Amino acid sequence: MLEKRDFYIGGQWVAPAKANDFEVIDPSTEETCAVISLGDTADTDAAVAAARKAFDSFSRTSKEERLALLEKILDVYNARAEDMAKAISLEMGAPIDMARQQQVTAGSWHLEGFIEAFRDFEFESDYTATERSIREPIGVCALITPWNWPMNQVVLKTGAALAAGCTMVLKPSEIAPLSSMLYAEILDEAGVPAGVFNLVNGDGAGVGSQLSSHPDVDMVSFTGSTRAGIAISKAAADSLKRVSLELGGKGANIIFEDADEKAVKRGALSCFNNSGQSCNAPTRMLVQRARYDAAVEEAAATAEKMAVGPASEEGRHIGPVVSQTQYDKIQALIETGMGEARLVAGGLGRPDGLNRGYYVKPTVFADVSNDMTIAQEEIFGPVLSIIPFDSEEDAIAIANDTPYGLTNYIQSQDEDKRRRVARRLRSGMVQTNGQGLAKGSPFGGYKQSGNGREGGLYGLEEFLEVKAVTGWAAE
Template sequence: MRDIRTFYINGEWVSPAAANDLEVINPSTEEPCAVISLGDQADTDAAVAAARAAFEPWMLTPLATRRDLIASILEVYKARAEDMAEAISLEMGAPIDMARTQQVGAGSWHIDGFLKALDTFQFERDFTATEKTLYEPIGVVGMITPWNWPMNQIALKAIPAIAVGCTTILKPSEIAPLSGHLFAEIVHEAGAPAGVFNLVNGDGPGVGSQLSAHPDVDMISFTGSTRAGKLISKSAADTLKRVSLELGGKGANIVFDDADGDAIKRGVIRCMNNTGQSCNAPTRMLVQEDRYAQAVDEAVAMANKIATGPAAEGGKHIGPVVSETQWNKIQGLIQAGIDEGARLVAGGPGRPEGTNRGYFVRPTIFADVTNDMTIAREEIFGPVLAMMPFKDEEQAIAIANDTPYGLTNYIQSQDTDRIRRVARRLRSGMVAANGGTFAQGSPFGGYKASGNGREGGVWGLEEFCEVKAVAGWAAE
């Protein structure tokens, strides 16, 4: 069992101020695989003090030097890629092949994207002949990251913050902390100055709340549930710090009757990827009436082909969900779908056949869902798809927008004008059509209960900057 009870503070691995051990559970086996310590106020204060002391020297460090550090982090990250894949697979249940390609790959992709964005980012911009607009680092940043895409989210926060001149404290998820610990090793090996990056393990009510309320933290960047995002915002309000939130989602996948032949299959796979544990998953499939019955049959056939299995095994299967708490929540929502009258057409309650250990969930599809049902309103965060019919474009848009969330919506149609028309009316931060993927550096974020910031590329760099107007700037 791995022992990672130390924290990374001011360039050193240090013991916690007080012992408070927590076992990390392998979701494939339900057995402990590591032990960490949960930090307390003294640990948080030490990390914040280190970041505060390092801020001005790092802010004044030449951009070229900061860029070199990011490039070095990417180089070390690639060298440690297999270690990272094994850590993520072990801690949160991503099948090892998926961990190598998607989970680890997301981190390197974003780091590379920020290097490219940094090369063209203008920290000084002419407003008039005698006025400059300056983009300066906001200061000390507390970063609270989730367990479902650990490197994706750590890279989207730590890299741009460090690149623009901020100093940072990371609190990774206590459920899946191994990857965060390894990332700290990578940053250290890459040569980050003491205090520029710090890591303290802890839970939300502990270190998370302490960072959110800390008077010497200038910004909190959080990814996680909408409920937690509200609590963090309230905690941060007393110190008027900036709060950037990437929260939950309940994406609608609108399948029009002229959608291509792979639209249903593509939608099911996208929903089930990462065992459904993605905030931007298309978990509500809206299908035009003429095609609905056939679509249900196609979705069932696809779901029945999706295998489940241990994360350590190679293959294209999906793994377990991350924890017993998540498993119980998903089971309760599946039962709610049955109780509220949705038609269960694939999967259902309990573990997959032949499985009696691990937090495995059957790939599940409900048909004839209405948008007032619990499974259509709440983010399930598991491999569960809700299908519902619609009559026309107006009804599809109304159903898609009838949700507290607004992260990602999807459109399937061969009509270019309709895609553009519907995309403009969908109330979400992102819209993807016909299997389209977002480019490197694209702004990631949502509307409404899905959050209020943007991550990635130029937008991700700007997120960690203050804007300063300077009048009377001497002409150069």
């Protein structure tokens, strides 16, 4: 069992101010795999003080220095890729091949995106012949990240903050902290100056709340549940600090009758990927009536063929969900769905042959209407709801009838239709015909899916203030 009680503060690993052990559970086995410590106010204050002390000098480093630092971090990150894959697989249950191919590479992908965007970024520009606009780092940033895509979210925040010239305190999810502690080692090895990056483990009610309300924190960047995002916004309001939120989703995958033959299977597999633990998962499949019956059969067959097993096993399958709490929540919503709609695959309990671990059957409901609980609540498990529609207008209305607005999907071979529908979907992202987002694309949502953007140029700008200076002759 790993013992990882220390925090990374001021360029050193330091013991917590007082003991507060917390067990990290391997979701594949339900056994304790590590022990960390949850921080207290004294730890949070020390980390914020270290970041505040480092800000004056780091904020004045040159763009070239920070670009070189990002490039060095990428080199060290890639060298530690296998260690990172093992940490993510252990802590949150991603199958080891998926951890290598998707979880770890999400981090390197975003680092590359920031490096490419940063090379051409200009911090200063002449607004008029006598006025200059200057972009400056916002200050000390609290970065609060989730467990489902650990490095995806940690790198989206730290990469942008470092490029902007900010200093930071990271609070990763306490139930999946091992990858972030490894990331702290990577930044240390890459030569990030002392105090620029700090890490304190803790829960939302403790360190999370302390950071959100801390008077010396200038910005909070949070990814997680909408419920927690609302609480953080309220905690931050007294000091009027900037809050950037990436929250939940209930993505609609609109499959028109002219969609390609792989559209249904592609959508189901995307829903089940990472055991359904993705805020941008296409969990509502809207199918035009002419293809509906066939789509239900195909989605059910895809679910029944989906292998489920331990994260340590090689090969293509889905692993467990992250915790007992998540397992119980998903089971309760599946039970609700069985009273609302027609169950065509999966259902309650673990898959056959698995009697320990937080494993959920890939589950498909048909004949769902958009007012049902399973169509409105973010389940965050491998559960797909299939909803029929008749017309383009009908599909748009159903897709937008949700408190969320993160990612929607369109499947059609009619380019004009795709563009027309995409413009009317109330979401921060729209993916069509299986095409993924480009490197550096702005990731974020509308409505209760949040209010910020991460990745590339847009992510960098989240961490900057804009200053107008008059009497500055144009150069």
